Amino acid sequence: MSTMTINGRLTPLPADPEALLVDVIRDALNLTGTKLVGGAGVCGACTVLVDGAPVVSCLMPARAVADKSVTTVEGIGAGKLHPVQNAFMAHDALQCGFCTPGFIVEAAAFHDRWRKAKGTATPSREEIGAALSGHLCRCGAYDGIFRAVAEACAGHFDGKARRSRCSATTAWCAMSASPSRR
Numbered sequence: 001m002s003t004m005t006i007n008g009r010l011t012p013l014p015a016d017p018e019a020l021l022v023d024v025i026r027d028a029l030n031l032t033g034t035k036l037v038g039g040a041g042v043c044g045a046c047t048v049l050v051d052g053a054p055v056v057s058c059l060m061p062a063r064a065v066a067d068k069s070v071t072t073v074e075g076i077g078a079g080k081l082h083p084v085q086n087a088f089m090a091h092d093a094l095q096c097g098f099c100t101p102g103f104i105v106e107a108a109a110f111h112d113r114w115r116k117a118k119g120t121a122t123p124s125r126e127e128i129g130a131a132l133s134g135h136l137c138r139c140g141a142y143d144g145i146f147r148a149v150a151e152a153c154a155g156h157f158d159g160k161a162r163r164s165r166c167s168a169t170t171a172w173c174a175m176s177a178s179p180s181r182r
């Protein structure tokens with residue numbers, strides 16, 4: 001039996017060779033923070049990390065992650081919110097919130113790469129745009145997203161605690177966790 005490690009937990013993979021990673025994550029494991037929108041690899045909503053690299057899970061056969069480590073939005077900042085998550089909340093970098101988990105996963109990976117290579121330098125709008133170019137927000141929350149990612153990369157949200165009274169927290173948590181908003 002093949003297995004993957006998802007958010008730190010060893011998990012069996014289905015025998016079906018056609019099973020898609022997004023379906024295993026959402027339907028078998030009930031990790032509904034990962035969203036399935038277009039299902040064609042162009043909107044970015046279903047983005048997860050595989051061995052630390054962002055991939056669109058709607059195009060990836062589940063068997064391709066055998067023996068690999070998968071991180072969904074539920075695994076980003078599981079113990080303590082990632083600086084990018086705090087920055088999104090502070091800047092209200094979302095509207096309906098449906099694309100937000102994909103943005104968060106990709107932006108967290110970009111942030112971690114950026115900090116390793118450039119310290120607390122601030123990335124340009126073009127650099128952030130290139131990193132997030134695989135993601136679409138139909139509400140047009142891009143301005144807040146750019147500001148959130150720039151400030152998180154620059155270290156403005158290092159060590160910040162969760163803001164429990166922010167309305168964005170409520171929206172983001174609801175989109176990630178509520179079965180009624182699958």
Ligand code: FES
Pocket residue numbers: 035036037038039040041042043044045046047056057058059
């Ligand atoms: S649902 Fe996978 S890229 Fe849009």
